[in-house]
Amino acid sequence: MADYLPHERKLTLKVVYYGPALSGKTTNLMQLHTLLRPQRKGELMVLETRDDRTLFFDVLPIGLRGEHGLDLRLKLYTVPGQVQHDSTRKAVLSRADGVIFVADSQPPQQDNNANAFDNLADNLQKLGMDIEQLPIVVQFNKRDVPGAVDEAELQRRWRQTPWAPLCMAAAINGEGVVESFRLLLKRLYPVLDREFHLAADEGISEDDFVRRLSALDADHA
Amino acid sequence: MRSFEDDPTLSELLPGDRQQQLLQLLQVLSGRPLVLSETPLTGAQAIEFNLETLGWLHCPEQPRVQQAAARLLEFVLFYVGKYRLAANLHHDSTEASFAELQRKHAALQESEARYKALAEQLQARVQEQVQVIEKTQQQLYETARLRAIGQLAAGVAHEINNPIGFIASNLRVAGDYLGELEQKLPADQGTAFLLEDFRALLSESASGTRRIETIVNDLKTFSNIDQADFVPCDLNGLLATTCHLLQTEGQALDIQLRPGTLPRLSGYPAKLSQAFYNVLDNSAKSLGEQGCILVSTRQLEDGTPEVVIEDNGCGISETDLPRVFDPFFTTRPVGSGTGLGLTVARDILIAHRGEVLLNSRQGVGTCVRLRFPRR
Ligand SMILES: Nc1nc2c(ncn2[C@@H]2O[C@H](COP(=O)(O)OP(=O)(O)O)[C@@H](O)[C@H]2O)c(=O)[nH]1
Ligand SMILES: [Mg+2]
Numbered sequence: 001m002a003d004y005l006p007h008e009r010k011l012t013l014k015v016v017y018y019g020p021a022l023s024g025k026t027t028n029l030m031q032l033h034t035l036l037r038p039q040r041k042g043e044l045m046v047l048e049t050r051d052d053r054t055l056f057f058d059v060l061p062i063g064l065r066g067e068h069g070l071d072l073r074l075k076l077y078t079v080p081g082q083v084q085h086d087s088t089r090k091a092v093l094s095r096a097d098g099v100i101f102v103a104d105s106q107p108p109q110q111d112n113n114a115n116a117f118d119n120l121a122d123n124l125q126k127l128g129m130d131i132e133q134l135p136i137v138v139q140f141n142k143r144d145v146p147g148a149v150d151e152a153e154l155q156r157r158w159r160q161t162p163w164a165p166l167c168m169a170a171a172i173n174g175e176g177v178v179e180s181f182r183l184l185l186k187r188l189y190p191v192l193d194r195e196f197h198l199a200a201d202e203g204i205s206e207d208d209f210v211r212r213l214s215a216l217d218a219d220h221a
Numbered sequence: 222m223r224s225f226e227d228d229p230t231l232s233e234l235l236p237g238d239r240q241q242q243l244l245q246l247l248q249v250l251s252g253r254p255l256v257l258s259e260t261p262l263t264g265a266q267a268i269e270f271n272l273e274t275l276g277w278l279h280c281p282e283q284p285r286v287q288q289a290a291a292r293l294l295e296f297v298l299f300y301v302g303k304y305r306l307a308a309n310l311h312h313d314s315t316e317a318s319f320a321e322l323q324r325k326h327a328a329l330q331e332s333e334a335r336y337k338a339l340a341e342q343l344q345a346r347v348q349e350q351v352q353v354i355e356k357t358q359q360q361l362y363e364t365a366r367l368r369a370i371g372q373l374a375a376g377v378a379h380e381i382n383n384p385i386g387f388i389a390s391n392l393r394v395a396g397d398y399l400g401e402l403e404q405k406l407p408a409d410q411g412t413a414f415l416l417e418d419f420r421a422l423l424s425e426s427a428s429g430t431r432r433i434e435t436i437v438n439d440l441k442t443f444s445n446i447d448q449a450d451f452v453p454c455d456l457n458g459l460l461a462t463t464c465h466l467l468q469t470e471g472q473a474l475d476i477q478l479r480p481g482t483l484p485r486l487s488g489y490p491a492k493l494s495q496a497f498y499n500v501l502d503n504s505a506k507s508l509g510e511q512g513c514i515l516v517s518t519r520q521l522e523d524g525t526p527e528v529v530i531e532d533n534g535c536g537i538s539e540t541d542l543p544r545v546f547d548p549f550f551t552t553r554p555v556g557s558g559t560g561l562g563l564t565v566a567r568d569i570l571i572a573h574r575g576e577v578l579l580n581s582r583q584g585v586g587t588c589v590r591l592r593f594p595r596r
Contacts, residue, residue, distance in 0.1 A: 014226070043299055056311070057310065059226075061271045061272045075271075087315070087317055091225065091313045091317060092310070
């Protein structure tokens with residue numbers, strides 16, 4: 001959960017990109033690194049990959065300063081998707097404040113999506129986290145691939161879940177990446193505001209929160 | 222506990238001596254003095270790692286050198302930090318996996334213990350069932366045997382009763398005729414001698430007939446022809462007939478009967494006779510030369526009726542002692558006994574809510590106490 005150090009006025013949050021192997025989690029993070037102009041942005045740290053696969057995780061720290069001096073930081077992590085890295089996945093997932101689940105839109109990947117989502121639910125339970133309370137955004141990536149599972153069909157399937165509506169993305173082209181991230185920020189804000197009174201005490205409204213953490217090059221122009 | 226992702230301090234990423242080495246190299250390269258501090262310095266350049274300011278680098282009056290040196294330091298720290306993050310994560314997840322493994326191990330041990338307990342319970346249940354089956358089998362055997370003996374005894378008694386009746390009465394009539402004949406025959410010595418011999422023959426036959434009648438009576442008691450279920454029993458009477466039966470059965474037996482006063486006891490006479498018979502039969506078979514059996518009855522101080530059957534036979538060895546009540550256990554040669562004797566005796570006593578106590582010493586003798594419930 002969110003880590004607040006009162007004497008430093010520092011609030012550190014954690015968002016995890018979760019999903020099956022090769023669904024585009026790292027690509028999402030790389031695109032955010034390229035596209036976003038948040039108030040503060042650190043280096044994208046891609047932990048050495050072997051055959052293009054994440055071994056540990058990737059992390060991108062971004063942040064903002066509140067009107068009254070709050071040092072708010074958001075660390076964006078990806079997890080390794082391969083089945084055998086479950087303990088690493090669990091360690092990265094622990095204390096997450098939000099999750100973006102990156103699913104693969106290609107029809108043969110649907111079983112992997114389902115298994116990865118079950119694994120997410122499983123690990124959250126093991127970590128003592130409530131999947132119903134956690135802000136989660138489900139993104140179907142690789143919409144650009146011919147034969148991708150029909151969007152209407154996907155939205156219909158997920159309609160009854162707490163995670164509807166879904167985000168559609170083609171991370172490789174930078175499409176839908178920022179939108180997914182913004183949707184998560186919107187779902188995350190009320191949870192944080194309840195605990196840290198961001199609006200009342202720190203002068204950070206939902207709009208400030210989303211805008212300042214996900215500003216684009218274009219927004220500054 | 223610090224988690225793998227907690228922001229590190231400068232000295233956590235780069236120990237003091239390494240910092241100095243790096244600083245020295247930068248000084249050689251730039252030809253300028255450099256100061257690195259974890260607390261702010263005026264005019265210094267902040268050194269950042271993942272948005273965190275780790276320290277300040279100062280190169281007086283050389284902003285370009287200060288700037289370049291700071292970026293180079295950050296560049297180095299970035300890769301050190303990357304390694305540190307990966308190593309910490311690896312450490313965290315390995316610890317978590319190990320804890321999980323230990324939990325699983327404990328759970329496994331627990332379930333193993335559960336299965337072991339279950340297996341033991343099952344084993345005990347099987348043993349119990351086997352005992353029930355053995356007991357039932359033995360009761361069946363005993364009932365069948367008793368019924369067979371009863372039927373045989375009843376049949377024999379019935380068949381013998383008639384002929385023995387007319388033999389006895391014929392012998393009496395023959396005696397009378399002999400008296401009449403005596404009157405009519407010449408009174409010489411040869412005739413008198415013949416008649417005397419004749420009379421002796423007749424009386425010997427008559428006493429033989431009486432013995433047969435007693436045996437038939439014993440058989441009747443033993444097989445309980447006339448009685449049904451529990452009735453008031455005279456233990457002394459039953460003992461006497463059983464001893465009698467045993468004595469007429471085979472070799473000459475020295476049995477001393479010392480009956481004490483006993484109340485009448487509610488029981489099943491045929492079965493009680495069977496119990497006495499079995500114990501006595503065992504004693505009889507253990508006897509050697511000069512062997513004798515002492516049968517006594519008494520009431521203990523608390524009123525418990527007791528039958529004591531003692532012998533000075535071969536006794537039972539210590540190793541056999543615990544098994545004498547096991548069904549089919551026998552120390553005698555195969556064919557000479559069913560091995561059920563004492564078991565049946567004990568079960569009969571148990572059916573009468575009594576008990577059998579057995580004391581024995583090899584080469585000295587055996588003492589069996591049959592105790593019945595008080596009234
Ligand atoms: N066609 C297509 N390929 C993608 C997209 N996003 C990622 N990829 C490719 O999928 C592969 C795995 O991506 P990566 O981000 O490493 O996946 P991760 O394992 O989830 O981190 C790479 O070859 C990417 O180029 C997308 O939107 N469309
Ligand atoms: Mg990856």
